[in-house]
Amino acid sequence: MAKKESIALIKGDAIKELKKIKDDSIDFVLTDPPYNLGLFMKNRATNLSALRKNHFSGKEWDNLEINDWKENMEQLFFQLDRVLKEGGNLIVFMAVIKIETLINIAEKNNFYYKTTGIWHKKNPMPRNKDLHFINSNECWAYFVNNKKTGTFNNKGKTIHDFFETALTSSKEKEFGGHPTQKPLPLMDHLIQILSNKGDTILDPFMGSGSTGVSASRLGRNFIGIELNGDYVKIAKQRLKKSKQCQLDL
Numbered sequence: 001m002a003k004k005e006s007i008a009l010i011k012g013d014a015i016k017e018l019k020k021i022k023d024d025s026i027d028f029v030l031t032d033p034p035y036n037l038g039l040f041m042k043n044r045a046t047n048l049s050a051l052r053k054n055h056f057s058g059k060e061w062d063n064l065e066i067n068d069w070k071e072n073m074e075q076l077f078f079q080l081d082r083v084l085k086e087g088g089n090l091i092v093f094m095a096v097i098k099i100e101t102l103i104n105i106a107e108k109n110n111f112y113y114k115t116t117g118i119w120h121k122k123n124p125m126p127r128n129k130d131l132h133f134i135n136s137n138e139c140w141a142y143f144v145n146n147k148k149t150g151t152f153n154n155k156g157k158t159i160h161d162f163f164e165t166a167l168t169s170s171k172e173k174e175f176g177g178h179p180t181q182k183p184l185p186l187m188d189h190l191i192q193i194l195s196n197k198g199d200t201i202l203d204p205f206m207g208s209g210s211t212g213v214s215a216s217r218l219g220r221n222f223i224g225i226e227l228n229g230d231y232v233k234i235a236k237q238r239l240k241k242s243k244q245c246q247l248d249l
């Protein structure tokens, strides 16, 4: 019988739980932390409650003063440097206006900056379409830990720093939705290129577990951390359904 992947889903705070993970034990970190756009939007008198329903989720890291957010990110990168193997890949989804700050923090913590990539949404909500350009993309920053290159499975092909999908389908939200749930084809794309079968992938802000579902169906081990118990429940249900993996709950 084929070996089952090991999956651990942890309810708790990212930094506190990361401290319990062994040094040099993770091959790839793929994560989508809150973008901390709460105060920025509030100061611009944006209709925050409407936006929050659609875009924001974790109140904890969303409404911080910029210096407090930077301090959290410093602690996050310090821990990621410790738990990732040398040459381990790191992808962090982030708002484009924060990318330079993120790169500075990553470089201070021994990460080599590679790329800023784009996820383009084919069918974004056309909110206020007669007033401005419709926001249809999100960014991810790609780093390698302590080395200039990590696993990169391009199989001889040219791979652009741009990937297009539809918004997360309702089928992927059958156990309840997450406001910023990432579509599985996007996670599959990144996991196939940046890790190998049998690797261990970590997502310290896993939300509804999209990274974990992709990891398990592609034969990778997974560790997910999430503060909100309702999202942990959704992640458990999604993972149980996606594959008969060994759930270390």
Ligand SMILES: C[S@@+](CC[C@H](N)C(=O)[O-])C[C@H]1O[C@@H](n2cnc3c(N)ncnc32)[C@H](O)[C@@H]1O
Pocket: 012, 013, 014, 015, 032, 033, 034, 035, 057, 058, 059, 060, 061, 178, 180, 181, 182, 183, 204, 205, 206, 207, 208, 209, 210, 211, 225, 226, 227, 228, 231
């Ligand atoms: C942008 S969402 C991730 C969504 C995920 N990519 C998905 O597809 O469902 C960020 C998540 O981080 C969680 N979060 C916020 N602060 C946290 C913390 N301190 N520790 C762990 N998780 C946290 C939020 O509850 C939220 O679910």
